[in-house]
Amino acid sequence: MLVLIGVLLVIVGFAIRLNPLVVVTVAGIVTALLGGLNPVQILDAFGSGFASSRSVTIFVAVLPVVGIIEFFGLQEQAKTLIGKLAKLTAGRVLLGYLAVRQITAAVGLNSVGGHAQTVRPLVFPMAEGAALRRYGHVPEHIKERIKAHSAGADNVGVFFGEDVFVAVGSILLITTFVDTTYHLHLEPLQLALWAIPTALAAFLIHGFRLLRLDKSLDKEYRKLEATEPAVAGEAK
Amino acid sequence: MINVEAVYWFIGILFIAWAALIMRDPNHPRRWGSSAFWGLLGLCFFYGTWVQAGTAPGWILGIAVLVLVALAASGQLADGRAKTSTGEQREAFAARFGNKLFIPALTLPVVTVILVLLAPVLNIGKTPILDPKNTTLVALAIGAIVAAVVALLILRPKHPLTPVFESRRILESIGWAALLPQMLSTLGILFTKAGVGTAVSTLATGVMPKGSLLAAVIVYCVGMFVFTVLMGNGFAAFPIMTAAIGWPVLVQQFHGNPPIVFAIGMLAGFCGTLCTPMAANFNLVPSALLEMKNKYGVIGAQLGTAFPLLVVNTALMYFLAF
Known part of the structure; x- marks a missing residue:
């Protein structure tokens, strides 16, 4: 049971925002000491663990092609495509973005989106603009909800899209770990394939919730108009 | 046969190339620390081949890994913000190439999947061309190289090494976090051993x-x-x-x-x-x-x-x- 201190160290270290590399290394050393390994064995464990985990870093092999298409305007082109969603309602803008984000992540293009790259400059303003067009004004608490859902669509899209792509850390971490520990032999592609049912479920569940967001906003505005008709009227 | 170790050597070469680019950049805020970090990481990918085969001691690699962590934790690593195309240039390129920009990106998964599916029949004599134990990884590395070549052919940059320059920019923006997944994987193996x-x-x-x-x-x-x-x-x-x-x-x-x-x-x-x-x-x-x-x-x-x-x-x- 004492070895669980290592898990606790990871939790505490991440919670107080120490450099994650240091947290992971210290937790590893402490756990190994508690597990009865001597210093040379610990270094050995780090070395052989690193050597057998090299596949996890294979994502860097994809950087050259992503780099050159970014140089030639990949993100700008993606923004143009996403911009075509602008005529929809807030929930549908986000649904469209969810689809784009999930599909591009599934083919390895994680970098076309992101909170700094697309959510803040593009997705939120478009969703907010859609609400403004439909309702005439966007009070602060509704703005807050649209912001939260803009970031949420990005996270759900990328989390449940990227696992369909084989060169992603989580897939290779699985194969590395089970191949090293249990002498199995799993192909990353098999795992990526079995990520597809969850990817579809994530799209259906989150997509449904985004469509419901439109209905819930309709209701919210009806309530607003009923309680403070003057303010709502003025803003129009 | 193309072995998975060849893939790791390819990655090692990339890291060393990026380290060399950083070393040659006089405006880099942490020129020496950064190039030492990426260069050492590259060497670890080569040395790992013999550790994995059991023909070289693992503790040497263990020390190297701790040095990498120390370099990253002591702030020796910085983003050199390598020069790239400007916003206006990118807009102009995007207008010119349009959705063609997605072709190289799609090449990668398509080539990978095709190679994996064909792997059982790709043989020279009786030797398979792709490492049968790591087909996906080898196929992926080949897919990545083919995709970069396709990108060069479609986009025709002034310098043929543009993919290497531009990937250095992305790598530096990721910084030490690029090493984190592999360290977490190492931790997982250690946890299980203990x-x-x-x-x-x-x-x-x-x-x-x-x-x-x-x-x-x-x-x-x-x-x-x-x-x-x-x-x-x-x-x-x-x-x-x-x-x-x-x-x-x-x-x-x-x-x-x-x-x-x-x-x-x-x-x-x-x-x-x-x-x-x-x-x-x-x-x-x-x-x-x-x-x-x-x-x-x-x-x-x-x-x-x-x-x-x-x-x-x-x-x-x-x-x-x-």
């Missing part, structure tokens, strides 16, 4: 009704979820829950199909990532970026997806893997 999984297994089997497959699937999925919430990422949770339940109970005892159990197990963990402030990059940074009043607002918007999806994952595992 018996963390067995300890969690003892705790889990205490609450689990014996002989019930459904209970075991639920404990594995919910365990992945909880550990991911606590540790902020599924990578750290996976080895623990897999050593505790996934392998000994679901695969060995109930004969679950390993790729299905593990793939869906990890995705159950991702549901936890949607719910935890520990995953700051995904859940707290955006609320700051969007200037939200409630910094947990993003998590709030995600809970309604995370919980049903966790249930779906549990059901998918139960019905598909057994």
Whole structure:
């Protein structure tokens, strides 16, 4: 049971925002000491663990092609495509973005989106603009909800899209770990394939919730108009 | 035969090339520390070949890994912000190439999948061309190279090494975090060696009704979820829950199909990532970026997806893997 201190160290270290590399290394050393390994064995464990985990870093092999298409305007082109969603309602803008984000992540293009790259400059303003067009004004608490859902669509899209792509850390971490520990032999592609049912479920569940967001906003505005008709009227 | 070690050497060469570019950049804020970090990392990819084969001592690589962590933690690493195209240039390029820009990107998965499917018949004499033990990884590396060549042919940059220059820019913007997944994987292996999984297994089997497959699937999925919430990422949770339940109970005892159990197990963990402030990059940074009043607002918007999806994952595992 004492070895669980290592898990606790990871939790505490991440919670107080120490450099994650240091947290992971210290937790590893402490756990190994508690597990009865001597210093040379610990270094050995780090070395052989690193050597057998090299596949996890294979994502860097994809950087050259992503780099050159970014140089030639990949993100700008993606923004143009996403911009075509602008005529929809807030929930549908986000649904469209969810689809784009999930599909591009599934083919390895994680970098076309992101909170700094697309959510803040593009997705939120478009969703907010859609609400403004439909309702005439966007009070602060509704703005807050649209912001939260803009970031949420990005996270759900990328989390449940990227696992369909084989060169992603989580897939290779699985194969590395089970191949090293249990002498199995799993192909990353098999795992990526079995990520597809969850990817579809994530799209259906989150997509449904985004469509419901439109209905819930309709209701919210009806309530607003009923309680403070003057303010709502003025803003129009 | 193209061995998976060739793929690691290719990655090693990339790291060393990036280190050389940084070393030649006089305007880099941490020129020496950064090039030392990426260069040493590249060398580790070569040396790892012999460690993996058992012909070289692992502790030397262990020391190198600790040096990498020390370099990163002591702030020797910085983003050199390599020169790239300007915003206006990119707009102009995007207008010119349009959706053609996506062709190289799509080449990568298409080539990878085709190679994997063809691998069983790609032989020279009786020797397979692609390492049969690591077909996907080898196919992926070839796909990445083909995609870069396709990009060069379509986009025709002034300098043929543009993919290398531009990937250095991305790598430096990722910084030391590029090493984190591999370190988490190493930690997972270490945890298992030290018996963390067995300890969690003892705790889990205490609450689990014996002989019930459904209970075991639920404990594995919910365990992945909880550990991911606590540790902020599924990578750290996976080895623990897999050593505790996934392998000994679901695969060995109930004969679950390993790729299905593990793939869906990890995705159950991702549901936890949607719910935890520990995953700051995904859940707290955006609320700051969007200037939200409630910094947990993003998590709030995600809970309604995370919980049903966790249930779906549990059901998918139960019905598909057994």
